[in-house]
Amino acid sequence: xNKILHTALAxxxxxxxxxxxxxxxxxxxxxxxNVESAYNTMMDKPIKALGYRLPDPRKGVNAVYKKQYGxxxxxxxxxxxxxxxxxxxxxxxxxxxxxxxxxxxLVIYKHQNxxxxxxxxxxASAILDMLNITDKTVISEYTKLMSNLDALVTQTFPTxxxxxxxxxxxxxxxxxxxxxxxxRPEDLDDxxxxxxxxxxxxxxxxxxxxxxxxDYKQGKENLLPSYDAFWTFSLCHFPYSYAIFDNEGAMxxxxxxxxxxxxxxxxxxxxxxxxxxPRLSNWNVLFPMKDKKRLDFLKKLDKDxxxxxxxxxxxxxx
Numbered sequence: 001x002n003k004i005l006h007t008a009l010a011x012x013x014x015x016x017x018x019x020x021x022x023x024x025x026x027x028x029x030x031x032x033x034n035v036e037s038a039y040n041t042m043m044d045k046p047i048k049a050l051g052y053r054l055p056d057p058r059k060g061v062n063a064v065y066k067k068q069y070g071x072x073x074x075x076x077x078x079x080x081x082x083x084x085x086x087x088x089x090x091x092x093x094x095x096x097x098x099x100x101x102x103x104x105x106l107v108i109y110k111h112q113n114x115x116x117x118x119x120x121x122x123x124a125s126a127i128l129d130m131l132n133i134t135d136k137t138v139i140s141e142y143t144k145l146m147s148n149l150d151a152l153v154t155q156t157f158p159t160x161x162x163x164x165x166x167x168x169x170x171x172x173x174x175x176x177x178x179x180x181x182x183x184r185p186e187d188l189d190d191x192x193x194x195x196x197x198x199x200x201x202x203x204x205x206x207x208x209x210x211x212x213x214x215d216y217k218q219g220k221e222n223l224l225p226s227y228d229a230f231w232t233f234s235l236c237h238f239p240y241s242y243a244i245f246d247n248e249g250a251m252x253x254x255x256x257x258x259x260x261x262x263x264x265x266x267x268x269x270x271x272x273x274x275x276x277x278p279r280l281s282n283w284n285v286l287f288p289m290k291d292k293k294r295l296d297f298l299k300k301l302d303k304d305x306x307x308x309x310x311x312x313x314x315x316x317x318x
Contacts, residue, residue, distance in 0.1 A: 023129065025167045025286040026256055028120040029153055029160040035117045036076055039108050042156040043080055050148060051084045055103055056212030056234060058259075062109075065242050073247050076110040076117065079258050081212055081234060087145050089216060089223035091138045092230065098138060099232055099263035100175065100278045101127045103214055106149070109245075109252045119153060121146075122256045123164070130174045130282050165253060167286045176306050177276050178314035184271040192229050195264075195273060195312075202312055203235065206304065211236040211259040229266040234259040235277075235305075243297055244283075254287040275314055277305065 043054060058081075062074035083103035091098050101122060110117040124146040128139055154160070185191055200210050212234030216224055224230055236259040245252045262277040280302040289295040306316075 022166045022168045023125055024123045024164040025126045026120050026165045026253070027123055027150055028118060028163045028165065028253070029157055030163065031117050031119070031157050031160050033115055033117065034076065034110055035119075035157065036078075036108065036110075038156060039117075039119060042152065043082075043106075046152055046156065047082065047149075050152060051086055052082045052149075053085060053214075054080060054082055055214045056081055058211060061241075062246070064238070065246050068238065069242055069246075071247065073112055073250065074109060074245075074252065075112045076108060077245065077252065077255065078108050079211070079236075079255065080106050080108065081259070082106050083214060084145060085214075085216060086221075086223065087141070091141055092216065092224060093226055094135050095131075095133050095138050096227075096230070096263065096265055096274070097131045097133060097175065097276060098142065099216070099230070099265075100131050100261055100276055103212065103232065103234065103261060105256055105258055106153075107255045107258070109255060111252075118253070119157070119160075120253065120256050121149070126167070126286060129171050130278050132175065165286065169285050171282065171285055174279055174282050175276060176279055176309070177274070177317035178306070178309045179275065179317040180273040180312070180314045182271055182273060188228055188266070192266075196231070198312060199233065199264075202308060206308060207237060207239070209236040209238060209259075210234070226268055227265050228268055228270070230263070231265075232261050232263045235262055236260070237301060240297055240301055243294055244289075249291055251287055251289070254283055257283055273314075274317065275309055280305070 058079040061079055062072045062077040065074070066072040081103040088098060088102050104122060104127070106119065106121045108117065108119045124143045128142065133139065154162070182191055203210060210233055214232045216230040217227065241258055244250065245255050260277065262275065264273055264275050266273055280298050283298060284295060289298065
């Protein structure tokens with residue numbers, strides 16, 4: 001991680017002296033018993049009062065696993081993607097890559113054989129690290145935003161045991177960036193409708209689930225004046241997620257990454273659609289996979305996703 005990011009995050013956490021190489025990847029709350037009801041209550045009015053939206057909540061993913069694959073070791077798994085768009089939009093004006101993890105998952109899960117529930121999310125430092133963001137304002141404001149979220153979770157679960165997964169490997173080549181140059185029509189919405197439909201159709205045919213959509217340009221306030229269009233898709237691959245998160249040797253803690261967020265935007269007056277998405281290789285840095293089959297599955301999709309962008313007519317953005 002670069003010096004600016006290290007320094008800003010160190011100050012935000014009150015760190016002095018030499019900086020450790022070990023970074024927190026997640027903030028994790030562990031509570032005794034099944035706390036789904038209290039979690040769902042928090043995800044209603046309290047979290048919305050902080051300014052968060054829940055564009056596409058996916059509750060009971062474990063039940064879907066059981067139905068599709070015949071077994072599950074999980075009593076509870078819900079992908080609850082959240083985004084504080086009013087706070088994020090001014091930061092996207094500075095660095096649009098922040099959309100790579102916004103919306104992001106405030107996941108909840110519980111094993112069938114454990115009398116405890118886990119709520120977890122990626123830390124601001126890990127997100128900024130993976131997105132290669134160095135701007136001081138973005139770092140400071142986004143870290144504050146995540147701290148406010150943590151304050152709410154702590155308030156909701158005052159007896160929770162708070163812990164952190166960590167990582168020490170340097171994150172390299174963490175993002176994929178593509179662009180499509182198009183003939184700009186008189187009505188830009190015509191192209192936007194066309195490309196959104198094409199993206200959904202192409203990924204769906206390849207076995208992916210378009211698990212969510214968020215339009216940053218929605219609303220009356222023009223909080224993204226530098227862009228004509230800016231949206232995200234939440235991308236999921238159920239066989240992959242089942243293989244990683246469920247059954248023997250699985251890693252439900254890695255579900256903080258699910259579903260993956262791909263962002264697309266068109267700058268004001270531009271005829272170029274920019275596409276960005278964090279690579280799946282980040283999963284293996286933050287949650288090293290010991291199982292070769294799971295790691296091979298990850299590597300396969302990490303090749304398939306950029307190949308699909310190329311199939312859509314995109315070229316690697318230099």
